[in-house]
Amino acid sequence: MKNFESVADVAQLSALIQKGIDLKADPLKAESLGKGKTMVLLFFNPSLRTRLSTQKAGINLGMSVINMNAGQGWQLEFEDGKVMNMDKAEHIREAAAVVSQYADIIGIRTFPSLTDRDKDYSDFILHQFMRYASVPIVSLESAIRHPLQSLADLITIEEHKKTARPKVVLSWAPHPRALPQAVSNSFLEWVNRTDAELVITHPEGYELAPQFTQGIRITHDQREAFEGADFIYTKNWSSFNQYGKILSQDEAWMITSEKMALTNQGKFMHCLPVRRNVVVADSVLNSEASLVIEQANNRTYAAQAVLHEILNTQ
């Protein structure tokens, strides 16, 4: 593995999931693999889970990890050919090449504009970094995907599934802010590579990008979707068609215990942070059905599995 951006970078998905599970059982089993190597994590927006779990993953592999909040005081120009006489002090060509001098692996977290859909969906910032960096790049969430989250989610499903072909439902839920589609897009393309039965449910107008939903059943009837489900993966996202807009905050879409009762003793999943009693009721989060803390835990081993692959390839 050179770069890690999407499920397309994974040769054998089941092997990568198993690697995560193995590392979870013995986190320090490869503690000298990254000895003498440095990972630089660049955050263009704040992060808690991603920062802590990726840092811990690197440490578990014996790497030195350096964090950099790239947002503050590091205005980058990403376009080529510009006369840089305004606020941007450094060009991505130098920035990516320079950080590559100090790092054996670079992790980058970027975010969507939610205004320029074409640019967001080209993952412009992440791809400019990849273009000009000379070391492997790991996406710590990009404008349109969150691959380490998705791998952690698959590890969690693998640990908790009761059948070989579980029914997995991605359900939209309301939220007061306009959120990216990254977690949902990513979840779909990763689960689609497994044997799971995948169903999407959301209000009309909340269709995700066709490239991510192709071939997946979509229903606007949340209750029907929940029937017999093994896993309810919940996430808010803003509209793709009316790009970045909030079309509904309909409370009727909140996940409740009553809805969870429609499932096949289904588990509740969310990437966190989650707004209680807006996205999901207290009663669900506080119940045995909730896997959210386990998902966060598995972020470490998802990152560790990916870093392990990259280090072994170098």
Added chain:
Amino acid sequence: MKNFESVADVAQLSALIQKGIDLKADPLKAESLGKGKTMVLLFFNPSLRTRLSTQKAGINLGMSVINMNAGQGWQLEFEDGKVMNMDKAEHIREAAAVVSQYADIIGIRTFPSLTDRDKDYSDFILHQFMRYASVPIVSLESAIRHPLQSLADLITIEEHKKTARPKVVLSWAPHPRALPQAVSNSFLEWVNRTDAELVITHPEGYELAPQFTQGIRITHDQREAFEGADFIYTKNWSSFNQYGKILSQDEAWMITSEKMALTNQGKFMHCLPVRRNVVVADSVLNSEASLVIEQANNRTYAAQAVLHEILNTQ
């Protein structure tokens, strides 16, 4: 030791002080005790001494230490049952449980509102963290206590005392800002567990919370208090009765060389940062009587002694 919040968590105080002194003599003597373990330090307000000394303490014990400025971009809801549709994006239940996935020990610095006395004195934020975390919590200063500072202070007194029962004076001093009572509260409850003779002196109206002053002599006559003292521990605090208010900035309460001359060749102590020529005169801080740099140094060994206990209990 499970959590570390106050002197009540210490089984044998003299043994803990001695452990600090022993670790100071040989800081790397337990350098592999924390191997493979991670400490996450969460700062809800800025910190210099606490951050550097606790980080160094963890490193000396072989731990990996991850810092997190929790103030910026991590708005937590601490109340239960709320509908989280406003600015708070994550609930303490998830936050504490999630960080517990990445850390073997969590250090937390919180601060008082100085407006809601009941909430501050219940140490609400620290206790909500303790309630929902699944790993040991170390207070790096809470709304009402600063236990690592107090332990460092007792180590310093132990190193410099000339008698078994030194006279220790806690003296209020003026300051232009409204400061917490945490350092003073904490100092009192820690010194009270030793054989020292303890006296408090402050202007009228600056009475500290009764739970911390019970049984301790209080005088409004600063000069009388200083007579024969072995240690003058100075600190400003805002009023407890008129909660969080500045009632006086009386310069006559500043610590001067002339006042120090009343003592039994007493030592001057302060937790730092200190405002020169407001809290204490240059001539005192620049003299041999000042122990402030030694106190800061002992912060490392206080933290190391506490972490050592916790690691040995795990």
Added chain:
Amino acid sequence: MKNFESVADVAQLSALIQKGIDLKADPLKAESLGKGKTMVLLFFNPSLRTRLSTQKAGINLGMSVINMNAGQGWQLEFEDGKVMNMDKAEHIREAAAVVSQYADIIGIRTFPSLTDRDKDYSDFILHQFMRYASVPIVSLESAIRHPLQSLADLITIEEHKKTARPKVVLSWAPHPRALPQAVSNSFLEWVNRTDAELVITHPEGYELAPQFTQGIRITHDQREAFEGADFIYTKNWSSFNQYGKILSQDEAWMITSEKMALTNQGKFMHCLPVRRNVVVADSVLNSEASLVIEQANNRTYAAQAVLHEILNTQ
């Protein structure tokens, strides 16, 4: 070596350059020299290259490295004798002495006011730190010098020079902001200690401080300066005589391929960050002539060579 502030702290310059080259060939050759030691890096303004390269240098030598953005929430009083009743919460006397308790080496980045020339050129902040610290201080760029950059530059020149006495040109270039003179001052005093032929070119009014230019040929004719040059070192600076002012943004001073063609197949150097098509044309930066990424790479080994010397002296 005790402190590292300027080339005057270097006993044998060629040996230090060679040490950098040797460490580049085998970065982990002294990986246990700094074992059990801690370096604290204090940044009074933001930093990318300096922070990453110095941190990596410390890690390569086995040290623990702690970063501290000192700008935010740490208002220091640097003047003696002040009544500290305003915004400054801590005095440099305590600050420097306290950080010295937690660090075996302190790195400090300060910056010029660009308004008070006398204070800037006394390097007041750096020198107050040195005065009150009890451990070695490494300048990570001061108000008037950037010695780790200069050492990295000399390593780069050593690696790429084709003759024993290369012609090195320091050329001013335009920039939309008022920048410090530190990089240019420092470059001059370091190159002046080598056998290189040194020429400065800048528009009238941009004379640097006499203490740095003494004995060096200065021309206002940029093209004449470039003729036969082996290295073109480019940097913008604000005026020294009309202190901190921008006197010109003359685009005719931008470095272009056409000007580079006047040189002896000369190499282009810049400390970064660089504004493309303002300071230098895309065509130069994208060509084989550019050494800027190599300079950034050599920052690690410059820092490592200096830290190696200091650790060996302790």
